[in-house]
Amino acid sequence: MKSRPRTQRILITLGITLCLGTVLIGAVKDDFDSLVKRLQQEKPTYAKRHQTLLVERYDLSDRPATGVAMSRGKPVQEGVRVKLPQGMTWDKLAAMSPEEIKEKNLWPAGFYPLPHPHHEAGGMVFPQPLIDETKRQTNRDLTRFDLDFDLPQHLLPEFPAPIFLTTRPDLGDVSQGQLVTLDNFNELFKEVLNPKQLEGLRLLVTPFPQAQFNATADRRSLRPHQGVSCFDCHANGHTNAATHTVGDIRPNEHRHRIDTPSLRGVNIQQLFGSQRALKTVEDFTEFEQRAAYFDGDPEQAQRKGVNILERGSQVHFMAEFQALLDFPPAPKLTILGELNTEKATASELRGEAIFSGKGLCVSCHTPPYYTDNLMHNLRAERFYKERMINGRKASADGPIKTFPLRGIKDSPPYLHDDRLMTLEDTVEFFNLVLELKLNEQEKQDLVAFMRTL
Structure with missing residues (x-):
């Protein structure tokens, strides 16, 4: 058989290449279309799973604090949003040892690591x-x-x-x-x-x-x-x-x-x-x-x-x-990052004393910027048994950086994975983790102080 002329061979090869290219491009498009269709079909299932978890853990209602706002005026949310196990109170929980909380499975759901919306x-x-x-x-x-x-x-x-x-x-x-x-x-x-x-x-x-x-x-x-x-x-x-x-x-x-x-x-x-x-x-x-x-x-x-x-x-x-x-x-702070006694309320001043004393906060969050620029391991896993939560394994977090608390009311939610919705939640969390035994007034005063930062 006689071979085809060189020009004709080139054109045939180019045609085959173009056809293959069209097929490949079509395959990619079809693959992407299939991916979109599958993931959009799955989306409501995972969204419902995650929203169910959030509702089980937290009070997500809109409850702004009176007279407290972020730098441009957005209301700051108040109140503990983490839900407790049935029949439990924060005082009862704080009176228990980490081992007892772990054994009785009483660690609040909102204090476990928070998964990604679809982990x-x-x-x-x-x-x-x-x-x-x-x-x-x-x-x-x-x-x-x-x-x-x-x-x-x-x-x-x-x-x-x-x-x-x-x-x-x-x-x-x-x-x-x-x-x-x-x-x-x-x-x-x-x-x-x-x-x-x-x-x-x-x-x-x-x-x-x-x-x-x-x-x-x-x-x-x-x-x-x-x-x-x-x-x-x-x-x-x-x-x-x-x-x-x-x-x-x-x-x-x-x-x-x-x-x-x-x-x-x-x-x-x-x-x-x-x-x-x-x-x-x-x-x-x-x-x-x-x-x-x-x-x-x-x-x-x-x-x-x-x-x-x-x-x-x-x-x-x-x-x-x-x-x-x-x-x-932060108009109530001095140049050293401490409260100006002439501008602060009695509650804020009490909160500063707790922050620097019984609350142990200053051990990591030192003025004027309220960080020690170190890392600390809270070992929260002392309080719970390892478990899987919507694709996220709740286990030891390890050392975490001390973030500055200056301007903290502008930065909800809190902790390194967003698991705490309000400053009140953070106070309850650290009251348990550090075994502080704070009373209700001390908790309120501590929140009042942190809002001045």
């Missing part, structure tokens, strides 16, 4: 106000087709949060009440920051590919995605309570839900990451981009589009801006 799936999940405002400003949609954020908005930080700068305290809120994004950062900050700092802020609001938000066919956004920015979670350099699961713990059932911490006061901190103990904010910024965005999986990162930041310039510029983020004003 087996994990990944970044954003509150609706952040999704809506980001889409309005930038046309970037942070909605996941497989799951939604879980906690009600009244139990979250105010949005958008104000931005206070260490370099320009005279300006107050430099965000002017806006969510800072790639759309408006330059206009808001061009007269306030130097060129390096402005470039650092630009990078912090620039979206980069992430495990769930990228252009591959195993993403969790309906359309191919630019990715997420640092300030999607740390909105306005603070927090909007967006969550995720930590990238450096395995197997998956042991991974912690992440409480997004505020970036306020980065300049006075010496450890970064709730358990990683990274030594600089530059280390943490680079870690987030290279590892945390992709669940600590380098292969996934390469496939989905990891953004390798240049340490000597880009990472440095980002860190330089983060170091300018200040705590909110």
Whole structure:
């Protein structure tokens, strides 16, 4: 048989290649469509499972405290929200030993680790106000087709949060009440920051590919995605309570839900990451981009589009801006971080005395910023038997970083995995964990003091 002319062979080969390419593209599309359909069908089941857990654990009602607000005026929620076992009281529980609480299975459900909204799936999940405002400003949609954020908005930080700068305290809120994004950062900050700092802020609001938000066919956004920015979670350099699961713990059932911490006061901190103990904010910024965005999986990162930041310039510029983020004003505190006796109420002054004395709080949270920049292991597992909770194994958490308490009323929910909804919950938790035996008045005074910080 005579061979075909070279030009004809090339055209046939090209045709076969194009056909195969069409088949492969179709297969990927079909695979993605099937993934979307399956996960959307599963979504109500997992949402119901998680909401049932939340209702069993907590009182999620909207009960604001009278006369107490966050920095821009959002009401602070009050009251203990963790539900007790039937027939139990906080005083009865506090009178028992850890061993007795464990043996009788009396550890409150809300004090167990809180799972991710769908712990087996994990990944970044954003509150609706952040999704809506980001889409309005930038046309970037942070909605996941497989799951939604879980906690009600009244139990979250105010949005958008104000931005206070260490370099320009005279300006107050430099965000002017806006969510800072790639759309408006330059206009808001061009007269306030130097060129390096402005470039650092630009990078912090620039979206980069992430495990769930990228252009591959195993993403969790309906359309191919630019990715997420640092300030999607740390909105306005603070927090909007967006969550995720930590990238450096395995197997998956042991991974912690992440409480997004505020970036306020980065300049006075010496450890970064709730358990990683990274030594600089530059280390943490680079870690987030290279590892945390992709669940600590380098292969996934390469496939989905990891953004390798240049340490000597880009990472440095980002860190330089983060170091300018200040705590909110605390008008009742002196320059040493203690209460001004002429401005504080009797309850707040009693609370400060408890904080520094019987409550043992000052052992870790030392003024003026109320952190010792160390890590501590609370060993809460003394109080309960290991168990599986919606895909999350409740076991030993290990050492956790001491986060600053300055501005703490602006940062609910609390603890490293969001398990505590209010400051009252945190007082009850530590009253048991530290075996303090605080009475009801002492608890109220302690909360009153922390609200002044």
